[in-house]
Amino acid sequence: MREAVLKASLRSSQGMQHTLTLPENAVLQSVAINGQPQPLRQEGRKLTLPVNPGKQDIALTWARNRPLSARY
Numbered sequence: 001m002r003e004a005v006l007k008a009s010l011r012s013s014q015g016m017q018h019t020l021t022l023p024e025n026a027v028l029q030s031v032a033i034n035g036q037p038q039p040l041r042q043e044g045r046k047l048t049l050p051v052n053p054g055k056q057d058i059a060l061t062w063a064r065n066r067p068l069s070a071r072y
Contacts, residue, residue: 003029006060012051020047022062029061 004023022028022045031038031049034057040047049058 001063001065003061003063006058008058009055010051010058011055012053015053016051018049018051020049020060021045022047023064025064026062027064029063030059031061032059033057 004026022042024045026042026045028040028042028047031040031047033049038050040049047060
């Protein structure tokens with residue numbers, strides 16, 4: 001298993017939903033917005049995040065069952 005973390009900061013003037021596409025075979029482990037855990041679930045490879053007006057820090061963690069390659 002390999003674990004990956006995506007951290008992003010964004011600023012929005014309007015509230016909306018934003019859909020991200022996770023890598024193939026990725027299993028979502030956790031989502032945090034402004035340091036607060038969020039009970040979000042992936043649907044296939046898609047993850048829909050709520051985006052509120054203002055600045056937000058987002059952290060996603062997922063795992064993939066993929067063997068390490070020689071280049072790793």
